Structure formats: C-alpha cells, structure tokens
Amino acid sequence: MKLKADRATLLKALAHVQNVVEKRNTIPILANVLLSVKEGRLTIAATDLEIALIEEVAATTMRDGSVTAPAATLYEIVRRQPDNAEIELDHPGGDAPLALRAGRYATKLVVLPTDEFPKLDAGKLTHRFAVPAQALRGLIDRTRFAISTEETRYYLNGIYLHSAESEGVPVLRAVATDGHRLARVEEPLPEGAAGMPGVIVPRKTVNEIRKLLDEVSGDVSIALSETRIQFELDTMRMTSKLIDGTYPDYSKVIPTGNDKILRVETADFSAAVARVSAITSERNKPVKLSVGRDLLVLSATSPDQGTATEELDAEQVEYRATPLEIGFQARYLNDVTEQIKGKVEFCFADGAAPTLVRAAGDESAIFVLMPMRV
Structure with missing residues (x-):
C-alpha cells in the first residue's frame, strides 16, 4: 500500500475514527485503525466490536494494499505536522513497518496483521x-x-x-x-x-x-x-x-390530566434557577417552585450557606390555577429548559405528581419531570 494525502484531510478522518477506538481495550488490534487502498480509493476503519466506523478519504494512491496502525499514535503524528504538509504512507506488505513521511520528517510504525482486524459486517438490514x-x-x-x-x-x-x-x-x-x-x-x-x-x-x-x-x-x-x-x-x-x-x-409515566398550567419565559426561568441554586453545593441542588396567580417564587436552601429566593411576576409568568408548591433538581430543570425556546409550559397535577413540560405551542417534544421533596 502506498499513498499521499493532504494533512488536513487525513487528520479529519483520523479524528473521526479514533474516537471509536476503545482506549482501554485489552485486545491490541482494537487500538489500531485499518487503512486500505483499493481501486484508487483510501478507506480508514476502526471498531471497538460494538461500533464500526469506515470513512473514505481523498488521496493519491500508488499501490493497493492494507495495513493496520496504532490509531492514537498515527493521529498525533499527523496532527503535529505543518498545516500544508503532504503525508506519504508506504507499506510494502507483511510484517514490515508502516513508513510515514512528511517533508523532512520520517517515522516507521509497528503494524499488526490485517487478518486480526475484525470483519465489519452489518448483516441484513431490513x-x-x-x-x-x-x-x-x-x-x-x-x-x-x-x-x-x-x-x-x-x-x-x-x-x-x-x-x-x-x-x-x-x-x-x-x-x-x-x-x-x-x-x-x-x-x-x-x-x-x-x-x-x-x-x-x-x-x-x-x-x-x-x-x-x-x-x-x-x-x-x-x-x-x-x-x-x-x-x-x-x-x-x-x-x-x-x-x-x-x-x-x-x-x-406521561401524565394526561395535569390541568394546572404555568407559562414562563424560558430565559428568565433558567437564569432564576441558576441564581437561586448557586446557594448550595449539593449535587442534587433542590429548587422549590411556589406558584400563585401570575406569580412564581423560586427558592433554595443550604444548611451551610443559607437561603436564596427570586420572584418572577406577571410580566414573565402566566398562571391562573390554584396555588401549589413543588420541588425539582436544578440540574433536571436546566436540562429540560435548554431544549426549549420562547415560553416553557409546566403542566402540574399537584406537588407530588409527575410534571409535564413542553414548549408553549409545540407538541413535537414533551418532557416529564419527577418532583422531589424540598
């Protein structure tokens, strides 16, 4: 196998496939990528036995063949070459090392037999x-x-x-x-x-x-x-x-009868959650929502640091049902609201039941949050 490839093109493909390689694998061949030249085309493949990735790479090929090379080492060598470098890979076959040249730089990499590389067969896809x-x-x-x-x-x-x-x-x-x-x-x-x-x-x-x-x-x-x-x-x-x-x-687990609807601007709500939850270093960081007519008060308490509250009023909040209090992990609230633009809609049943969350006016995505005691 012999070829020449632009450094940027080769590096991009190696970055893709080396992500699939299992870093702590005890099977040596799985730390390698398979480079194959056939009918003028270069392909690079990697697998961890669960995922396989094959990418076709633009290259000037001089001789067909295939070889395996250590994925992380090959990636680092190519990455450290100058931006405009041309990489030449040359493998005569058998157990001979893989020669890599780029300008005045040259190295030889130990290879493993290609017949040890797992077959990448997807089987019948229906x-x-x-x-x-x-x-x-x-x-x-x-x-x-x-x-x-x-x-x-x-x-x-x-x-x-x-x-x-x-x-x-x-x-x-x-x-x-x-x-x-x-x-x-x-x-x-x-x-x-x-x-x-x-x-x-x-x-x-x-x-x-x-x-x-x-x-x-x-x-x-x-x-x-x-x-x-x-x-x-x-x-x-x-x-x-x-x-x-x-x-x-x-x-x-998706509630259907939650009729207490809170609508609030997502950006305002997310910022308030971040501010009140900063009072505690607990991993779970519970935040309590106290909801009344067109009013939302967020609060958090830490035994060591104190308490924090923030109020959102009628300019930001729409709520016309009976008042309630409910608690959630701050992280879970943020994970959901990060997926929503505009107004977020919380649909409550009571303070202990699962809450339905969605973007106001968008039925394509719904989220369910389990409350916690606060």
Whole structure:
C-alpha cells in the first residue's frame, strides 16, 4: 500500500475514527485503525466490536494494499505536522513497518496483521430510510440528556427509536429516560420507516453520531434491523450493535390530566434557577417552585450557606390555577429548559405528581419531570 494525502484531510478522518477506538481495550488490534487502498480509493476503519466506523478519504494512491496502525499514535503524528504538509504512507506488505513521511520528517510504525482486524459486517438490514441531518440532530439533542447511566438497567442506556402515531399521524419517535426525567421527541415518519422494529441505540453510538452530524447538512441514510443500525453520511458509514432488551412502556409515566398550567419565559426561568441554586453545593441542588396567580417564587436552601429566593411576576409568568408548591433538581430543570425556546409550559397535577413540560405551542417534544421533596 502506498499513498499521499493532504494533512488536513487525513487528520479529519483520523479524528473521526479514533474516537471509536476503545482506549482501554485489552485486545491490541482494537487500538489500531485499518487503512486500505483499493481501486484508487483510501478507506480508514476502526471498531471497538460494538461500533464500526469506515470513512473514505481523498488521496493519491500508488499501490493497493492494507495495513493496520496504532490509531492514537498515527493521529498525533499527523496532527503535529505543518498545516500544508503532504503525508506519504508506504507499506510494502507483511510484517514490515508502516513508513510515514512528511517533508523532512520520517517515522516507521509497528503494524499488526490485517487478518486480526475484525470483519465489519452489518448483516441484513431490513429497513432503510433517510432523515435530514438537522432533524436527526434535533431528535438526539432533545433526548440524550435523559439517557440513564445506571448499568443495572442497561435497557435505558440509550435512545429508543421507533415508529408511532401522534393524533393519527405517523411519526418517528425518540425517547430517553433515567427514571427521574423523560424526553419524547417526534419528527414526521420518513418513507421506508413504516413497520421498523423499535430499537435502542446505545449511548456511545448516540454521542459519536452526534459529533459527525455537525459536519453534514444533507440527508442521513439510516438502515437497521433488530440487532444493528447503520448511518451513512457524506463519506462516512457507522454501524453499531443495538441494546438487546425491551424498552419499558414509557407512555404509562406521561401524565394526561395535569390541568394546572404555568407559562414562563424560558430565559428568565433558567437564569432564576441558576441564581437561586448557586446557594448550595449539593449535587442534587433542590429548587422549590411556589406558584400563585401570575406569580412564581423560586427558592433554595443550604444548611451551610443559607437561603436564596427570586420572584418572577406577571410580566414573565402566566398562571391562573390554584396555588401549589413543588420541588425539582436544578440540574433536571436546566436540562429540560435548554431544549426549549420562547415560553416553557409546566403542566402540574399537584406537588407530588409527575410534571409535564413542553414548549408553549409545540407538541413535537414533551418532557416529564419527577418532583422531589424540598
């Protein structure tokens, strides 16, 4: 294998694939990337046995072949070259080292046999559809904060992606919950997604595909089966295993009779939460909401630091129901309100029941918060 590539182009691809590499893996080959030149095309691949990423890279190729190289070392070497450098990679085959040259710089990297590199086979993917990159970003951004990190409930360690109906209209729905909060976001169902199996996309896959979405603007092609999901975007193809488990019936925790409606400007509310919660260093940072007619008082108490309160009045608040008091973790309030622009709408039943949160006038995303005692 022999090729020449622009430093910036090669570095960008290596940055993508090395994120997939498992840093603490005990299997040496998984710390390597696979570089392959075939029919004038260079591809770079990496896998941790759960996720596989393959990217096609623009390069001038002189000889076909393939080689594995240590991902982190190769990335750092290329990163430290001058911006306008041209990188030459040359591997004669077998156990010979991989030669890298850039201007007057030269190094040789120890390689591992390519036949040890795992086969990147996605198997038969039964459903295929396309989603605009912006829509997929929205599904991820507005749900991933609620993904559980509790490994004992592994089936909550991802986003549940499935087809559903919303008031008789087919939708593609993403759901995440950790038992304390829930996020449910919808987009119109893409052509080809009808009848797709409900799948749980793992947290690491969600985070890695979200990074890549920042670099694309067109459609993302998604193919999936009951055990695998594949994303194709520009010159990249990511394949991931899915979480093998049954997602709970989340609809049971979404309240339907909450008729006490508080509307407040999101920016004003978020800023007030941040200010009153600053009084305490507790990780949970409980904040109490005392709601009256067109009035909201936020308060927090710390045994060591004291108390803090802030009042929002009729210029910022709309509330016409009976007064109530309810408490939430400040972090959970912020996680939800970060997803909402304009006015946020809190739908209460009482001070102890789950609260429904959404953007005023937007039914495409709803959030549920469990209250806490304060």
